[in-house]
Amino acid sequence: MNKPARGSLLGIEHLDAKEILALLKLARRMNPRKARPLLRGKRVVLLFYEPSTRTRSSFEFAAKSLGAMTTLVQSSGSSIEKGESILDTGYTLQGIGADCIVIRHPSAGAPQLMAQHLDIPVINAGDGMHEHPSQALLDAFTILKHKKSFKGLQVAIVGDIVHSRVARSACHLLSRFGVKITLCGPPEFVPDVAATLAPGLRVTRHIEDALRGTDVVMLLRVQKERLGGEKVSLQEYVARYQVNPARMKLARRDAIVMHPGPIMRGLELTAEVADGAQSVIRDEVHNGVPMRMAILARAVGKAR
Numbered sequence: 001m002n003k004p005a006r007g008s009l010l011g012i013e014h015l016d017a018k019e020i021l022a023l024l025k026l027a028r029r030m031n032p033r034k035a036r037p038l039l040r041g042k043r044v045v046l047l048f049y050e051p052s053t054r055t056r057s058s059f060e061f062a063a064k065s066l067g068a069m070t071t072l073v074q075s076s077g078s079s080i081e082k083g084e085s086i087l088d089t090g091y092t093l094q095g096i097g098a099d100c101i102v103i104r105h106p107s108a109g110a111p112q113l114m115a116q117h118l119d120i121p122v123i124n125a126g127d128g129m130h131e132h133p134s135q136a137l138l139d140a141f142t143i144l145k146h147k148k149s150f151k152g153l154q155v156a157i158v159g160d161i162v163h164s165r166v167a168r169s170a171c172h173l174l175s176r177f178g179v180k181i182t183l184c185g186p187p188e189f190v191p192d193v194a195a196t197l198a199p200g201l202r203v204t205r206h207i208e209d210a211l212r213g214t215d216v217v218m219l220l221r222v223q224k225e226r227l228g229g230e231k232v233s234l235q236e237y238v239a240r241y242q243v244n245p246a247r248m249k250l251a252r253r254d255a256i257v258m259h260p261g262p263i264m265r266g267l268e269l270t271a272e273v274a275d276g277a278q279s280v281i282r283d284e285v286h287n288g289v290p291m292r293m294a295i296l297a298r299a300v301g302k303a304r
């Protein structure tokens with residue numbers, strides 16, 4: 001077992017404020033349309049054991065914009081389907097010359113395990129319910145673009161927090177900068193213990209309470225399969241937690257609405273909010289490319 005290779009990005013929890021700010025600063029200098037070939041000749045593997053649209057394609061565009069070669073390996077159609085273990089897959093990819101592996105996996109800790117056994121940097125593109133560090137960084141990048149600073153900022157995170165790696169990484173990152181975070185949702189999605197995730201978190205069951213005076217509304221995907229039965233029903237969730245224009249009036253007038261996607265219109269939020277003037281959801285996706293360029297440049301490029 002090794003220490004993860006320099007440049008690996010496994011989570012936000014163990015990243016300090018200086019490293020986060022350095023990555024955000026590097027991302028501001030990245031322009032996908034006018035990129036410098038910082039990764040020329042490098043081979044980046046995108047190893048996806050789970051579906052992805054945004055994360056996968058933006059890592060691919062980011063790598064290619066910097067001059068790298070990329071190859072996509074997905075469970076279906078690869079030896080993973082034949083039962084090859086994650087470590088054996090890692091050794092194979094390293095053996096054929098990969099300089100970096102970007103991995104998404106349904107099990108928490110899978111990227112960490114790979115990083116402990118390989119000599120090349122490993123980037124976590126989402127592991128189970130654990131972390132999604134590149135998403136938290138691109139969200140922080142988006143917040144700073146619209147709000148200039150984290151100082152005095154209030155963020156409401158609404159939805160299925162307990163199952164969300166996006167929420168976990170966002171809480172680690174934002175709390176590092178003293179942002180006041182309110183988590184909101186029914187107890188099955190936001191247990192009281194969620195408040196212990198990071199310093200300065202607060203839990204509320206009332207959407208009005210969460211949205212009042214907030215600068216940022218961060219929504220999370222709610223899976224229909226997780227509603228109903230003993231749990232809150234779809235109708236109840238929509239009635240109590242859906243973000244609609246009337247509820248948005250409680251937030252600051254210049255509040256922004258965020259969502260990592262994929263969005264479920266009519267569930268977490270209404271179409272008016274998703275497409276409204278306060279929504280920065282499409283900007284988040286756009287910012288994913290420069291942010292991931294910075295992450296890759298730190299991992300294998302000259303910006304190390």
Ligand code: NCD
Nearest residue numbers: 054055126132221260261262
């Ligand atoms: C998220 C994920 O996969 O964790 N999507 C993303 O990467 N933008 C969120 C989700 O699927 O709910």
